Amino acid sequence: MRWIVGLISLLPAAGLQAAPATQVAWTKETLALVEGGDPQRGKELAKTCASCHGETGVGLSPAFPNLAGQLATYLYRQLRDYKDGSRQNPIMQGLAAGLSDQDMADLAAFYSRQAPAEPAGKAGDFQAVLALIEHGDSKRILPPCRVCHGENGQGERIDTPRLAGQPQAYLEQTLRAYRDGSRHNDVYGRMREIAKQLSDEEIQRLAAYYANLAPTSRVSLAPRLPTTETTALALLDFQGQPRRLSEWRGKKIVLNFWSSGCQECLIELPQLGEIQKRYGDTGIQVVGVGLDDPQKLANVVRSLDLPYPILLSPPEQSAFLLRQWGDPSAAVPFTVLIEPDGRIAFRHIGRLEAEDLAELIAHPPASGLDNALAAY
Ligand code: HEC
Ligand code: HEC
Structure with a gap:
């Protein structure tokens, strides 16, 4: 040809520039493995994780992300990434080292089926970041968060995680890690590229917004500007x-x-x-x-x-x-x-x-x- x-x-x-990212490719086989994960077996395996992530994947402290209700494909990929070092964290790398692909698929199947954590629901002054979430900022080529993470921060499709109800401290810390490149397993560096352009204050407010976001407490917004969708x-x-x-x-x-x-x-x-x-x-x-x-x-x-x-x-x-x-x-x-x-x-x-x-x-x-x- x-x-x-x-x-x-x-x-x-x-x-x-392309930077090292995940090694996981969404081939038919990998998708089938994750889709076919056994939640019963996952539940057994999850006992090792409960001391930090809670029995059903609702983290026991603000430093531990919630896994409950997260997309199975996202969870599976993060575990693979910890195992091969594409995502670095001493605790999680140590734990993932002992998991097989099947274990990861089963754990992902279990956690993804659990009810997500209730968002904290606290009111706050989110006006300043709502524009970013809804419309992005074309001057900085920042796309709106919601086009990928969903209208209610619920996550979308294969590799875009749920944010709603994650602990604020975790969200802040992981956005900073994308910003300084210490978290670098995102495909095409999309989150790194976005986080690099956020100020400390924006990170803090975005994290607070998603941590507290409950679909019902959502502020109603001015009409959309479709031309700013990216x-x-x-x-x-x-x-x-x-x-x-x-x-x-x-x-x-x-x-x-x-x-x-x-x-x-x-x-x-x-x-x-x-x-x-x-x-x-x-x-x-x-x-x-x-x-x-x-x-x-x-x-x-x-x-x-x-x-x-x-x-x-x-x-x-x-x-x-x-x-x-x-x-x-x-x-x-x-x-x-x-x-x-x-x-x-x-x-x-x-x-x-x-x-x-x-x-x-x-x-x-x-x-x-x-x-x-x-x-x-
Ligand atoms: C000693 C505490 C601890 C234990 C036990 C633990 N984790 Fe974690 N886990 C963490 C911390 C801390 C993070 C955040 C690390 C980071 O920032 O990369 C994390 C992150 C994760 C993530 C990424 C979540 C996200 O939103 O990106 C997954 C998936 C995960 N853990 C799964 C597991 C599984 C499965 C087990 C059991 C086999 C487990 N963890 C056991 C502390 C723990
Ligand atoms: C172009 C699509 C896209 C946009 C726009 C986007 N994200 Fe993301 N985001 C992703 C993807 C994909 C991931 C998973 C990347 C990975 O595997 O590390 C992610 C991951 C995250 C995580 C890590 C979640 C976890 O559990 O560890 C946070 C926090 C986050 N995004 C916040 C935001 C915020 C805040 C905005 C808006 C300023 C935003 N994102 C805009 C695609 C996007």
């Missing part, structure tokens, strides 16, 4: 309508990031149109994400008569969006194939020809399967 990595356009500096979770289309990638869940999604100033992109776009026309009936959906000026993007789309939807990224957030999808260099064109179950089958930087793309869709390279699930 020909891999054409021609003149790639670079978006403004992304500033993130991830492909919700982007606007040319008609100004919010569109979500989840609209196409169940299909094979070919997600293509491009900009109007990128020559290679302009050559590639008609090839993607070809794919949509040829394979649209077979459950394949091409979705474009335009990264620069909407007017310029619209001109291109009109002149090429593209037969698939284009979503618009706020230009100042494009570098972050690319990084979030696994293109830390922010080079385009950049294409991600998402399987019907949300797993990412491959990512590719650079132009692809229709034939090569068709072949990649039919037979994704084994090595292309990496850590992530798509952020729908």
Whole structure:
């Protein structure tokens, strides 16, 4: 197969270098292992953990995170990360060293099924951080916490943990650890990149917010500004309508990031149109994400008569969006194939020809399967 990595356009500096992160890859086998974890056996194993994490995973002191109600996949990955040293903590590394993959899956199955801790529910002055949580801060390229951690801090999809009800001291300490890089097992350095931009005061208030957050005590917020949303979770289309990638869940999604100033992109776009026309009936959906000026993007789309939807990224957030999808260099064109179950089958930087793309869709390279699930 020909891999054409021609003149790639670079978006403004992304500033993130790949740093050592988790070694766990979400292959089918690993997902099946975690999904098939035995909670009964996990309960037995959890007796060793109860002196700190409590019988059901509600921590006995503010230094011990709650495990109850946490996503099983997240728990499993943290244990693997402690075991191989991707996440460092003397106590937990020592304990994880003695656990097999099966033990970890069983423990994760047990804790994820327990009722989460009641958030402390104390009122506080959260106005200052609500803007960050709800809207992010485009000047700092900070995406809103809620797009990943969920409206109520309940955690989302595979590797984004529940925050609601975690002890404030733990949340503060772990955000500081991301900020100074001592915690570095987050995929693509997303949390490190975010925490680096937070002040001490913001960290303290964010931690207080999530520690106290109960769905019912949630402050009601001003109407959303959809244009400040930063991830492909919700982007606007040319008609100004919010569109979500989840609209196409169940299909094979070919997600293509491009900009109007990128020559290679302009050559590639008609090839993607070809794919949509040829394979649209077979459950394949091409979705474009335009990264620069909407007017310029619209001109291109009109002149090429593209037969698939284009979503618009706020230009100042494009570098972050690319990084979030696994293109830390922010080079385009950049294409991600998402399987019907949300797993990412491959990512590719650079132009692809229709034939090569068709072949990649039919037979994704084994090595292309990496850590992530798509952020729908
Ligand atoms: C002696 C106290 C202690 C014991 C016993 C203990 N832990 Fe922990 N655990 C901690 C501390 C402290 C942390 C936070 C460490 C850090 O900051 O990385 C932690 C973190 C974790 C995390 C990461 C949570 C998150 O939100 O990221 C998991 C998962 C975990 N422990 C599972 C277990 C399991 C399973 C056992 C039993 C096999 C266990 N722990 C036993 C003290 C303990
Ligand atoms: C782009 C998605 C994304 C955004 C936005 C995001 N997070 Fe995270 N966050 C994650 C992921 C993924 C993890 C798990 C990383 C790991 O494995 O270390 C995480 C982990 C965390 C943890 C560690 C939880 C634990 O149990 O140890 C905290 C605390 C946290 N995030 C707080 C925040 C706050 C506060 C914000 C907003 C300022 C935020 N996050 C924004 C994706 C995100």
